Amino acid sequence: MKETIFEVLVYLFEHYIDVGDEKVIEQGKLKLELLEAGFTENYVDRAFDWMDELTSLPSSSVENYIGQGPIRIHSEDEILRFDVDARGFLLFLEQAGIIDTTRRELIIDRAMALGDAILTVDHIKWVSLMVLFSQSGMEGHYSQMEELVYGDIPFELH
Numbered sequence: 001m002k003e004t005i006f007e008v009l010v011y012l013f014e015h016y017i018d019v020g021d022e023k024v025i026e027q028g029k030l031k032l033e034l035l036e037a038g039f040t041e042n043y044v045d046r047a048f049d050w051m052d053e054l055t056s057l058p059s060s061s062v063e064n065y066i067g068q069g070p071i072r073i074h075s076e077d078e079i080l081r082f083d084v085d086a087r088g089f090l091l092f093l094e095q096a097g098i099i100d101t102t103r104r105e106l107i108i109d110r111a112m113a114l115g116d117a118i119l120t121v122d123h124i125k126w127v128s129l130m131v132l133f134s135q136s137g138m139e140g141h142y143s144q145m146e147e148l149v150y151g152d153i154p155f156e157l158h
Contacts, residue, residue, distance in 0.1 A: 005114050008039050008047035010126055017133070050113055054134050057106060070101060081112060082119045089121045093128060098144045106131045125149045 011034070016025065027048065034044045074087060082090075090107065093099045099107065111119050111127045129149050132142040 003040065003043065004116060005043050005047045005050055006116055006123060006126070008034060008043050009050065009114075009130065011037065011039070012047065012051075013126070013130060013133075046115070050110065053113065054106075054110055054130065057134075072101075072104065078108065078112065081117070082124075083121075085121045086111075086119050086124045089124050093124075093145075096144075098141050098148075099128065099132070103128075103131055103135065103138075103141075106135075 012030075016030075031041075031044055031048070034047075035041060039047075072090075074082065079087075090099075090104060094101070094104055107124065107128050110131060111123055114123065114127070116123065125145070125148060129142070129145045132138045132145050
């Protein structure tokens, strides 16, 4: 059995990202398919809740936000959950202009909502991709993030 919300979300994203409006899949059928794929009902339901919360968040305007922004001080809970490389990767995304402070906060919120004890660079890559996909006007930023997720560009904190 596959045992995390994160695994359910990645499976959904990889298998249903290209499903267009003409082929919208009913949630009950999708849930059944996920259960047949080996996910537990608890994690499937929690993944659907996670996605509902993500899509209910407002999408703010897109601006050119490359440059010096405010410094983010992580809370004690975030420091315990995000490993050093994950925090470094978030900073990298901001400094590269792939995300702004608003998207950074959405990514942190959605990553914390996964419930995983430790959040790694892989978690942040996928959550960032999902957040950027859910936000209107972020196509260019989404493409950059997609290259980081699917490309052969390793991220290492130096």
